[in-house]
Amino acid sequence: MNLGGTELLIILVIVLLLFGVGRVSKIGGELGSAVANFRKGLQEGAKSDSNESGKEA
Numbered sequence: 001m002n003l004g005g006t007e008l009l010i011i012l013v014i015v016l017l018l019f020g021v022g023r024v025s026k027i028g029g030e031l032g033s034a035v036a037n038f039r040k041g042l043q044e045g046a047k048s049d050s051n052e053s054g055k056e057a
Contacts, residue, residue, distance in 0.1 A: 003011075016024060 019027070
């Protein structure tokens with residue numbers, strides 16, 4: 001399924017009508033925070049893995 005610009009615009013308008021601008025921006029902020037925390041966790045996991053492998057050698 002390939003969505004074009006027109007379809008994405010229609011979906012965006014429907015979402016804005018259903019939830020309102022304030023709620024959509026709040027959800028976007030929470031989603032961005034979740035992604036940032038996920039990336040931070042991946043980086044910390046990679047650092048701890050490299051530290052553990054360094055101790056074994």
